[in-house]
Every structure is written in C-alpha cells, then in structure tokens.
Amino acid sequence: MVEDVTEQMRIGDRMHRAEQLSAMGLLAAGVAYELKMPLNLMTVDLNFVENNIAEDSPMRDYVNSMKDELSRMKQISEHLLNLSKPEDSEQEVFEAHKLITSHPIQITLNRLQKNGFNVVTHYSDNTVKIRAIKNQLVQVLLHLIANAEEAMPEKGTLRISVDTLETANGPYASISIEDTGIGISKENIKKIFEPFFTTKGEKSTGLGLMVTYSTIETLGGTIGVKSKPGEGTTFRIVLPGVRE
Numbered sequence: 001m002v003e004d005v006t007e008q009m010r011i012g013d014r015m016h017r018a019e020q021l022s023a024m025g026l027l028a029a030g031v032a033y034e035l036k037m038p039l040n041l042m043t044v045d046l047n048f049v050e051n052n053i054a055e056d057s058p059m060r061d062y063v064n065s066m067k068d069e070l071s072r073m074k075q076i077s078e079h080l081l082n083l084s085k086p087e088d089s090e091q092e093v094f095e096a097h098k099l100i101t102s103h104p105i106q107i108t109l110n111r112l113q114k115n116g117f118n119v120v121t122h123y124s125d126n127t128v129k130i131r132a133i134k135n136q137l138v139q140v141l142l143h144l145i146a147n148a149e150e151a152m153p154e155k156g157t158l159r160i161s162v163d164t165l166e167t168a169n170g171p172y173a174s175i176s177i178e179d180t181g182i183g184i185s186k187e188n189i190k191k192i193f194e195p196f197f198t199t200k201g202e203k204s205t206g207l208g209l210m211v212t213y214s215t216i217e218t219l220g221g222t223i224g225v226k227s228k229p230g231e232g233t234t235f236r237i238v239l240p241g242v243r244e
Helices: 002-051 059-081 103-114 134-150 208-218
Strands: 092-095 118-123 129-132 157-167 170-179 222-228 232-240
Touching: 002 059, 103 118, 103 134, 103 157, 129 134, 129 232, 134 157, 134 170, 134 208, 134 232, 208 222
Parallel strands: 118 157
Antiparallel strands: 092 129, 157 170, 170 232, 222 232
C-alpha cells in the first residue's frame, strides 16, 4: 500500500510539473514569437549602420557590442520557442541510436577527436524505437556534448552510450553522456535545471538545461545527472520506447 501511494504521488507530481511546463512553454513561445520580428529588424538596421561607418571609427566598438547582445537575445528567444510542446504530427518513430549517428552529432564528435579529445561511443545496431522530433533531441544532445567539452579545458574522454532497458512497462531507451571534466559542485547540481542558472557568465543564457529538461519531460522521459568535482559528470536520459 505504501509503495502504491508513493508511486501515485510521484505520478501526480510529474503530471503537475508537466502541466506547468506546458503552460510556461506556451507563454514563453508566444513572447518569443512576438520578439522575433523586431529582433530581426534591429539586426538589419544594425548591419546597415555597420556598413556605413568608417573602419577606424570608435562607433564600431559600440556596434559590435550591440550585435553581441542582439545575438544573445535571439538565442534566448530560440530557447523559449523550444519550450512549447510540439504537435504529435511533428513527431516520428526512429531507433534511438540514430540520434548519435546523425550528421550534426557526427560532425561535432569528429571535431572533438581532431582537437585531441578521446571520444568513445557504444550502442547496438538495433536499439529500441522512440517517438519524438528527431532534430529536437539532436539539439538536446548537442547541448550536453557542448557542456561536456567546456567542462574539459585540458581535454579528456567523452563517452556516449545508447542502451535498451526492459521493464514491466515495456522497453525504454537510455542515453548517457559522460565526461572526465571538472565536475559540478553539490550546491550547483541542485540548480542546473532551473531557468537562467549558469556558471558561465554573460556568454550563457542559462536556459539550455531547462529546455533540455522540458523537452525530455514532454516526451514522457526523465533526465538525471551525477557528478563529482574533479572527476567528471554523467547525464542520463531515459525515454519510453514505442511498442511494435
């Protein structure tokens, strides 16, 4: 009885959070959509100003500063747009390991290897199938890989694995991204999925991991993290498989 009640509470908490994320996503997407046009117009106007001032003009420093801030605002808008729940018609069914073999991720992994990182991938040829927007999950993994790269300033090992979990409720896909970097402190690991939390300063929006969390939750999955300062960090995503 205790186990049943505990499980019901967990389900209730997840449903409540999913409803909150959905409502927040719709609001955020609406705001981001309204900002998209004026941001694009400001970018065009700023390019015009840049093309009409002398190369040695001190105004160039101000223009470059404004371009950087506009770029950051556009990045925030894109993150907010990603919070909106996708329509079921936009989703497709595919094998989980094909996320890792996709062109954008392979290009990133090849670049890391050329730059001195040790990249290790592990997955079977036939992993469980999942239902999602493939490009959305690719962006999630690219963000986690970029975080792993930044966490290893002296280079290191990046391990990516895709496994199948068989449970009483059916199969699940498990995707792990592990680095041997600087790790995350206990104080920060509790906050990493919160909006606008970042340890990277002004160059980061602090929305990447929140959007990642929201994307996985929307698909009915979970994401967890374990880390030890000085030894590295592992992110693990678990997504429900599609029954044949």
